[in-house]
Amino acid sequence: MSIHAPILAIAVPLLGGFAVPLLARIHKKIRDLWVLVVVLVVAACAGYVAAHVLKEGIWIYVLGARNPQETLAPGGFPIRIMLTADAMSAFMGIIAGLIVLVAFPFALKYIPEEEGKTLSLTLGVLLLAGIMGMSYTGDLFNFFVFLEVTSIAACGIIGFRTWTGRAPEAAFKTILLFGLSGLFFLLAVAFLYGEYGALNLAYLAAQIKGSMVDRLALALFLAGLLIKVAAAPVHFWAPDAYGEAPAAKTPLLVVNTQVSLYGLWRILFTVYGGALNAGVGWLVVSLGLLTMVVASFMALAQTDLGRLVAYGAVSQIGYMMLGVGVGLVTLSGRPDYGLVAMKGGIFHMLNDALTIGLLFLCVGAVEWAKGTRDLRELGGLGHGLPGVALCFLLAALALAGIPPLNGFASKILIYEGSFRLSPILGAVAVLASIFLLAVFVRAFQGAFLGPKAEVEVKLPWGFFLSLGVLAVGILVLGLVPGFFVEELVTPAAKALWHGRALYLAAVLGG
Amino acid sequence: MIGNLPFVVCMILIALGLWTLLAKRNLIKLVIGMSLIESGVNLFLVSLGYVHGGIPPIYTYAPNDALMVLPTPQALTLTSIVIGVATTALMLAFAVVIYRHKGTLDARKIRDLRG
Amino acid sequence: MTVVVRTITRIVLPISLVLGGYVVMHGHLTPGGGFQGGAVAASGLALVIVAFGAGRLAGRKGLFSALESLGGVAFAALGFLGLGVTFFANVLAGSGKLFGHPVPYGPNSGDLNTGGTLPLMSWAVGFKVLAGLSAVVLLFALFGGESDR
Numbered sequence: 151m152s153i154h155a156p157i158l159a160i161a162v163p164l165l166g167g168f169a170v171p172l173l174a175r176i177h178k179k180i181r182d183l184w185v186l187v188v189v190l191v192v193a194a195c196a197g198y199v200a201a202h203v204l205k206e207g208i209w210i211y212v213l214g215a216r217n218p219q220e221t222l223a224p225g226g227f228p229i230r231i232m233l234t235a236d237a238m239s240a241f242m243g244i245i246a247g248l249i250v251l252v253a254f255p256f257a258l259k260y261i262p263e264e265e266g267k268t269l270s271l272t273l274g275v276l277l278l279a280g281i282m283g284m285s286y287t288g289d290l291f292n293f294f295v296f297l298e299v300t301s302i303a304a305c306g307i308i309g310f311r312t313w314t315g316r317a318p319e320a321a322f323k324t325i326l327l328f329g330l331s332g333l334f335f336l337l338a339v340a341f342l343y344g345e346y347g348a349l350n351l352a353y354l355a356a357q358i359k360g361s362m363v364d365r366l367a368l369a370l371f372l373a374g375l376l377i378k379v380a381a382a383p384v385h386f387w388a389p390d391a392y393g394e395a396p397a398a399k400t401p402l403l404v405v406n407t408q409v410s411l412y413g414l415w416r417i418l419f420t421v422y423g424g425a426l427n428a429g430v431g432w433l434v435v436s437l438g439l440l441t442m443v444v445a446s447f448m449a450l451a452q453t454d455l456g457r458l459v460a461y462g463a464v465s466q467i468g469y470m471m472l473g474v475g476v477g478l479v480t481l482s483g484r485p486d487y488g489l490v491a492m493k494g495g496i497f498h499m500l501n502d503a504l505t506i507g508l509l510f511l512c513v514g515a516v517e518w519a520k521g522t523r524d525l526r527e528l529g530g531l532g533h534g535l536p537g538v539a540l541c542f543l544l545a546a547l548a549l550a551g552i553p554p555l556n557g558f559a560s561k562i563l564i565y566e567g568s569f570r571l572s573p574i575l576g577a578v579a580v581l582a583s584i585f586l587l588a589v590f591v592r593a594f595q596g597a598f599l600g601p602k603a604e605v606e607v608k609l610p611w612g613f614f615l616s617l618g619v620l621a622v623g624i625l626v627l628g629l630v631p632g633f634f635v636e637e638l639v640t641p642a643a644k645a646l647w648h649g650r651a652l653y654l655a656a657v658l659g660g
Numbered sequence: 661m662i663g664n665l666p667f668v669v670c671m672i673l674i675a676l677g678l679w680t681l682l683a684k685r686n687l688i689k690l691v692i693g694m695s696l697i698e699s700g701v702n703l704f705l706v707s708l709g710y711v712h713g714g715i716p717p718i719y720t721y722a723p724n725d726a727l728m729v730l731p732t733p734q735a736l737t738l739t740s741i742v743i744g745v746a747t748t749a750l751m752l753a754f755a756v757v758i759y760r761h762k763g764t765l766d767a768r769k770i771r772d773l774r775g
Numbered sequence: 776m777t778v779v780v781r782t783i784t785r786i787v788l789p790i791s792l793v794l795g796g797y798v799v800m801h802g803h804l805t806p807g808g809g810f811q812g813g814a815v816a817a818s819g820l821a822l823v824i825v826a827f828g829a830g831r832l833a834g835r836k837g838l839f840s841a842l843e844s845l846g847g848v849a850f851a852a853l854g855f856l857g858l859g860v861t862f863f864a865n866v867l868a869g870s871g872k873l874f875g876h877p878v879p880y881g882p883n884s885g886d887l888n889t890g891g892t893l894p895l896m897s898w899a900v901g902f903k904v905l906a907g908l909s910a911v912v913l914l915f916a917l918f919g920g921e922s923d924r
Contacts, residue, residue, distance in 0.1 A: 291736055291739075295739060295743070298743045298746075298747070301747075302743075302746050302747060302750060305750055305754075306750065309754050309757075312757045315758075315761040315762065315772055316772045316773055318754045318757040318758045318761070319758055319770055319772055319773055320773060321750075321754050322687065322751060322754040322755060322758060325747060325750055325751050325754065326681075326690060326694065326751065329694055329698075329747045329751070330681070330694070330697070332743070332747075333694075333697050333698060333701050336701050336705070336740055337674070337701050337704065339736075340701065340704050340705045340708060340733075340736075343705075343708060343732075343733070343736075344708040349732075389773075390773045393773075394773075
């Protein structure tokens with residue numbers, strides 16, 4: 151059974167998601183147990199795939215073939231849909247598995263029964279299936295299908311609270327933009343298919359020449375995926391979406407954005423690797439800087455705690471784009487600082503998932519306790535909710551990159567790499583960090599400090615379990631980052647940096 | 661040149677859909693614009709598979725040694741149409757809910773979430 | 776709706792369901808398959824909703840939801856059947872069991888008993904699409920009725 155681990159990580163949540171409404175008819179507890187079982191299986195498969203890939207190299211699984219390694223049909227052409235898990239895919243799988251392990255138990259307690267808990271859990275499990283599919287797939291059209299699956303499931307989650315006026319508005323905007331991004335992506339896939347007659351990532355990578363059609367397709371890929379990633383100037387769906395979704399599910403949406411970012415790196419580094427010029431890298435770098443600055447400034451003006459954290463999440467995407475973008479710019483010469491910046495950008499994905507996840511779960515706890523997220527009405531919660539206040543402070547400091555927390559470990563790599571490319575990049579990144587710290591300190595003071603406020607509702611212990619696990623993760627990653635960087639992040643960065651030949655050889659060579 | 665006509669028509673459809681998305685305010689018209697772009701992309705995808713003088717790629721009762729059009733773009737387009745149906749249904753559902761709350765379908769008046 | 780529409784609907788509904796079933800059943804031989812057949816059958820049900828009003832089918836929402844979930848579970852489970860070899864491997868094709876006749880290569884006259892798990896998957900998808908699309912039309916009709924002031 152363990153040789154089927156990559157496809158089980160995708161198929162089990164698919165099956166599980168469809169079965170949740172059926173099981174909910176039998177008994178609610180069975181549904182909750184089923185969701186927990188599905189999440190555990192996915193996390194176990196993701197861990198197994200990561201362990202295997204880091205030890206033995208790229209794992210290929212061909213769907214529907216006579217044996218899972220049979221990539222080439224007679225004639226030398228990869229004809230079936232295959233899953234290609236290299237170190238970067240395994241890394242994204244680990245992030246997804248970790249976050250759902252924490253978020254789903256929180257969600258099971260957070261969403262009240264009468265608000266359609268069955269539907270919310272179904273959408274969450276289907277979103278998980280889409281995320282794992284996007285991480286592991288090695289086929290371009292399969293990536294598109296899972297991209298759309300995540301778009302639809304995410305918009306269902308965002309618009310979940312249809313009785314408020316704001317959630318459907320956020321969901322409409324988001325599905326419009328997600329649908330548009332999917333259509334741009336499909337048009338790019340159509341161009342590449344028309345040119346080369348293949349959809350397999352490795353085969354396309356071997357054939358890409360840099361002709362006019364290829365460059366058109368690259369522009370369309372960038373347009374589509376940059377919308378999904380919430381890069382400025384098309385980031386405006388993210389604050390609405392992250393703010394209006396139920397706070398227990400927002401970490402999943404953040405992981406969805408990061409997996410779209412992974413898709414962008416996969417296309418830029420592996421498919422287009424040889425045919426890029428530095429201009430694309432500079433585009434990614436400048437959009438990353440713009441995202442950082444715009445999101446930090448917009449966060450200052452927010453009075454809703456959820457939207458403020460959402461703008462913080464958007465600004466961190468800018469850091470990831472800056473880090474890996476520096477790697478893109480220097481791809482032809484491959485100096486050392488390019489790899490350092492890429493390691494920072496990729497490590498930041500993991501740290502950001504933990505930090506922003508913790509922040510959103512804290513916002514959810516506050517909303518559960520007080521019923522509102524407006525900073526003008528909150529205050530003095532530090533007395534009644536000390537655990538939540540401490541976690542919020544920890545996560546805010548980690549977000550801003552204060553040692554010895556995990557944000558510092560990844561940001562120092564990004565600063566170093568980008569500074570060596572151009573001092574302005576490093577300077578702007580540091581300034582944006584400091585600005586964001588000021589914003590979050592103000593938020594912390596507005597919500598948690600001040601005269602003591604009454605908190606009548608007691609938080610369930612499940613909340614504190616999820617908050618505690620994430621807080622411990624932040625501390626561990628901050629105190630001993632070296633282990634994680636060496637074992638997880640460096641293979642992932644190297645898989646993108648100079649692993650293209652290995653990827654092609656694994657799929658096409660045998 | 662005349663062989664490129666299907667592709668030109670598809671691009672015109674996509675451009676019209678994009679213009680609708682940019683210029684119209686009614687939510688239902690935005691959904692229609694999205695549907696236009698989708699139709700353009702699907703048409704483009706199907707017309708990629710054309711082979712001159714080809715018959716539909718079905719082996720049942722097919723004439724012997726006939727040239728067949730490519731079946732893969734047809735499968736891709738079918739998948740895309742299904743995804744488009746789901747997206748359109750979701751957008752329309754949210755438009756109906758917004759109408760119930762706000763009483764209007766004008767995108768400029770539905771601005772609860774600002775800034 | 777008027778008597779004419781209702782009578783025609785009573786005639787067209789079984790035809791559309793059978794046509795949808797035919798398209799689903801022959802998905803591996805002729806154009807069609809799960810989604811197309813499900814959409815044809817759902818158009819018949821949508822006609823019923825338009826002609827007789829949403830109230831006629833409103834009590835069946837639970838049935839639609841259950842059928843949709845069953846279709847999805849069946850599709851994924853059929854993929855798991857092949858797990859002895861690889862996921863989605865077609866274990867029934869050419870094996871002499873349910874849909875197991877061997878397929879002659881090249882142009883042929885079309886044997887329904889071929890295809891392995893493909894017709895079963897078509898059926899699963901057909902049921903899912905039928906239930907899903909009908910539920911969508913039904914819910915929109917119910918929505919519209921409630922907000923009618």
